[in-house]
Amino acid sequence: MSSILVTGGCGFIGSHTIVDLIQQGYHCISVDNYLKSDPTVLDQIHEITGVKVRNYAEDLTDETALDAIFKSNDIEGIVHFAALKAVGESVEKPLLYYKNNIGGMLSLMQAAVKHKVKHLLFSSSCTVYGDSKELPVTENAPIQKASSPYGYSKQVCERIIEDVIIGQEMNAAHLRYFNPAGAHESLLLGESPINPPLNLIPIITEVGVGKREKLVVFGQDYPTRDGTCIRDYIHVMDLADAHTKALKHLMQGNVKNGKVEVFNLGTGEGTTVLEAIKAYENVSGKKLPVETSERRSGDIPAIFADFKKAKSTLGWNPKRTITDIMDSAWRWEQKRSPH
Ligand code: WQD
Secondary structure (H helix, E strand, C coil), rough: CEEEEEEEEHHHHHHHHHHHHHCCCEEEEEEEHHHHHHHCCHHHHHHHHHHCCCCCCCCCCCCCHHHHHHCCCEEEEEEEECCCCCCCHHHHCEEEHHHHHHHHHCCCCCCHHHHHCCCCEEEHHHHHHCCCCCEECCCCCCCCCCCCCCHHHHHHHCCCCCCCCCCCEEEEEEEEEEEECCCCCCCCCCCCCCCCCCHHHHHHHHHHHHCCCCCECCCCCCCCCCCCCCCEEEHHHHHHHHCCCCCCCCHCCEEEECCEEEEEEEECCCHHHHHHHHHHHHHHHCCCCCEEECCCCCCCCCCCCHHHHHHHHHHCCCCHHHHHHHHHHHHHHHCCCCC
């Protein structure tokens, strides 16, 4: 039986995507070194799907270990999530990010070519667009100079895939996420940051359960409707659905061998920081203690997606709103942080 190898399968988006893939009939295996994830996620996947997914606890940069995984499995497709993704940390530790994200990509591509893998989905990010002047952002928006080693590692990995698959019996897609958030409807899976989260939504819910004293709003002097930054928050279950649809699109041969198709995965709705806070207060019935500070360096005023291409090509329609995202994130936080 052929398998889909999910790298980073015990991570936030990886685990939700494995659940969706299994529910759509795919056989999945995972490779995840648990650097930023927890093995218990496999038990939750089992509880939701009834399937015990095998995870190889290996580092993608270990070429020998990776080769052994491909030798012992018939891997038809790869969904590549495994990467470090904290923008600020990447600025402090560029070598770690380049070695891990680009080194892992190179090692994975080497194994994929050697073992004649046919399909590759890459977990990319809207960060590759930088501070796009065109809003909503389409897939044709220019790729600008990345504002962090994290963002640059995503741009480099996209280019590695584009160059390496030329001449191979392999097709691929870059899935450029906007701001993933929320938790699985079962509340068995959600964002479980190993380190304190840096993203807005998990920080809001941590303040909500008293793990943090207050939310600091990084700047209220941006040229937006309420002075705070606008982002396109996308529910992780909608994101998982898009991966399964994109893989099916590749497996049906709708992308020529040697070619890569790009999809923006966002809701098309922009939400400001203050509107996200309001969404939390509405679902929780609690006021959020907030303080405003200076802007955070590297933040861009506004970015949100034009997802028409994913809608028309993949038949994908994000269903969940910022309220749904916040409701699931809040319930998940309450469950994982008994107070
Ligand atoms: C959102 C907004 C902050 C925390 C990053 C990566 C992106 C993706 C998602 C990986 C901004 C504001 C935040 C806080 C705040 N990562 N904020 N106080 O920076 O849009 O995107 O994470 O795939 O690639 O770039 O997300 O959640 O950090 O910030 O005011 O304590 O919330 O200034 O305007 P970001 P974020």
